[in-house]
Amino acid sequence: MAKFEPVLSKYFNEPEAWTLKHYRARGGYYGYATAKKALEMEPKAVTEEVKKSNLRGRGGAGFPAGVKWTFLPENGKPRYLAVNADESEPGTFKDREILAKDPHNLIESIICACWAIQSNHAYVFIRGEFTREAKRLQAAIDECYAEGILGENVLGLGKFKLDVTVITGAGAYICGEETGLLSAAEGRRAYPKIKPPFPAVEGYFRYPTIINNVETIQNVMHIIARGADWFKSIGPESGPGPKLFCVSGHVKKPGLYEVALGTTLREIIDMAGGPIGNIKGIIPGGSSMPIMTPDQLDTPADFDSIRAAGSFLGSAGMIVFNDQTCIVNALLNLSRFYHHESCGQCTPCREGLGWLEKLCHRIEFGHGKDGDVDLMNEVSVMIKGRTICFLADSLIMPVQSYIAKFRDEFEYHIKHRKCQTATEAGKFKALEEMAVTA
Ligand SMILES: Cc1cc2nc3c(=O)[nH]c(=O)nc-3n(C[C@H](O)[C@H](O)[C@H](O)COP(=O)(O)O)c2cc1C
Numbered sequence: 001m002a003k004f005e006p007v008l009s010k011y012f013n014e015p016e017a018w019t020l021k022h023y024r025a026r027g028g029y030y031g032y033a034t035a036k037k038a039l040e041m042e043p044k045a046v047t048e049e050v051k052k053s054n055l056r057g058r059g060g061a062g063f064p065a066g067v068k069w070t071f072l073p074e075n076g077k078p079r080y081l082a083v084n085a086d087e088s089e090p091g092t093f094k095d096r097e098i099l100a101k102d103p104h105n106l107i108e109s110i111i112c113a114c115w116a117i118q119s120n121h122a123y124v125f126i127r128g129e130f131t132r133e134a135k136r137l138q139a140a141i142d143e144c145y146a147e148g149i150l151g152e153n154v155l156g157l158g159k160f161k162l163d164v165t166v167i168t169g170a171g172a173y174i175c176g177e178e179t180g181l182l183s184a185a186e187g188r189r190a191y192p193k194i195k196p197p198f199p200a201v202e203g204y205f206r207y208p209t210i211i212n213n214v215e216t217i218q219n220v221m222h223i224i225a226r227g228a229d230w231f232k233s234i235g236p237e238s239g240p241g242p243k244l245f246c247v248s249g250h251v252k253k254p255g256l257y258e259v260a261l262g263t264t265l266r267e268i269i270d271m272a273g274g275p276i277g278n279i280k281g282i283i284p285g286g287s288s289m290p291i292m293t294p295d296q297l298d299t300p301a302d303f304d305s306i307r308a309a310g311s312f313l314g315s316a317g318m319i320v321f322n323d324q325t326c327i328v329n330a331l332l333n334l335s336r337f338y339h340h341e342s343c344g345q346c347t348p349c350r351e352g353l354g355w356l357e358k359l360c361h362r363i364e365f366g367h368g369k370d371g372d373v374d375l376m377n378e379v380s381v382m383i384k385g386r387t388i389c390f391l392a393d394s395l396i397m398p399v400q401s402y403i404a405k406f407r408d409e410f411e412y413h414i415k416h417r418k419c420q421t422a423t424e425a426g427k428f429k430a431l432e433e434m435a436v437t438a
């Protein structure tokens with residue numbers, strides 16, 4: 001593996017790294033290679049640099065950030081930046097670390113981004129359960145107002161005014177979907193809306209709004225500080241940069257690992273201490289992504305390579321399953337989650353995800369019927385692409401990929417009314433190993 005110096009998580013383990021005192025001591029805000037540099041550039045030049053860097057969204061879809069910023073209409077209306085800190089995708093725990101451990105880095109990046117898009121108000125939408133994160137970010141924002149870093153005259157440079165407001169959600173998964181997030185931020189139920197119009201044209205209270213994930217934004221000041229060419233030198237040119245991977249499941253050292261995009265899945269799992277037992281499957285990007293198999297471990301973990309291998313990088317929440325994992329049980333767990341989180345607006349999602357959960361439940365508990373696996377596939381085909389937002393597809397992708405790759409396990413459950421793999425002895429063995437290595 002090529003040598004890699006952490007960028008995003010460099011200070012995560014230093015005591016008090018979240019304070020302004022610590023941030024200033026490492027050159028933050030007032031050093032040249034910071035927001036000050038961005039504010040000395042033309043706003044469009046900042047956008048161009050981000051565009052040139054090929055920074056792709058870290059929230060799930062991997063859309064190029066700089067390109068998104070150019071979609072803002074030139075209509076003289078106020079514009080907003082909404083930073084998506086909802087982080088509800090199972091297996092994902094990177095944004096909360098940024099918020100809690102290096103909030104000033106995020107604020108400095110928000111300043112750069114708002115200058116680029118000429119916005120005077122940024123909102124950070126944090127999921128309700130993240131109380132520590134919301135408190136740390138609010139404390140950092142307060143420090144910035146007290147020091148004149150935020151407010152009427154950002155950094156005292158006489159360039160622009162910027163307010164940053166923290167909004168806490170109520171903990172629903174759908175608040176992370178961008179239009180659902182905006183509805184919740186406006187004080188309404190987090191119902192997603194049909195697109196277009198996209199938020200860049202009609203967003204927060206119908207004003208143009210750029211929505212980016214926390215980690216996407218956190219990269220911005222590093223791109224301005226060190227340049228797009230430096231950023232592009234890290235990983236594949238079509239989607240480069242440092243990346244936080246959240247590794248969980250059957251690995252010896254679950255946790256957050258920062259690597260260059262393009263590091264292989266195997267290398268990342270090795271950093272996490274290696275697997276516990278033999279690997280059966282890997283979800284590369286959060287629980288909604290299609291599952292990959294051990295023969296794909298040498299796939300580079302970047303947007304295009306994972307896509308070419310039949311899955312998505314998503315939110316980089318990597319979950320490892322060993323061969324003691326019951327795939328039917330795992331899918332039941334997911335279907336329960338996504339059905340529960342459906343906002344209920346679209347019938348295929350509200351009802352269809354429930355049907356999938358019921359089918360999975362009866363197969364898992366020994367009541368499956370011949371033809372149930374095909375029925376699950378058929379139901380999933382009827383749901384796919386027929387809903388307002390992508391939440392329904394978040395279950396369809398696992399359903400279709402688990403059946404395609406592990407159909408024999410579903411059929412075994414139906415025929416023998418029991419599980420092929422997760423023997424009680426095996427379950428206990430895996431748990432014992434986990435306890436030893438924890
Ligand atoms: C159901 C659903 C949940 C989502 N949850 C999140 C989330 O928790 N955090 C996030 O950044 N993006 C989430 N997204 C993606 C956002 O809609 C949006 O694409 C993203 O915030 C854009 O930022 P990015 O381009 O920087 O990735 C979710 C999307 C869907 C469909």
Ligand code: SF4
Pocket residue numbers: 174191192341342343344345346347349350387388389390391392
């Ligand atoms: S797909 Fe599901 S979560 Fe999304 S709008 Fe429709 S019902 Fe709501």
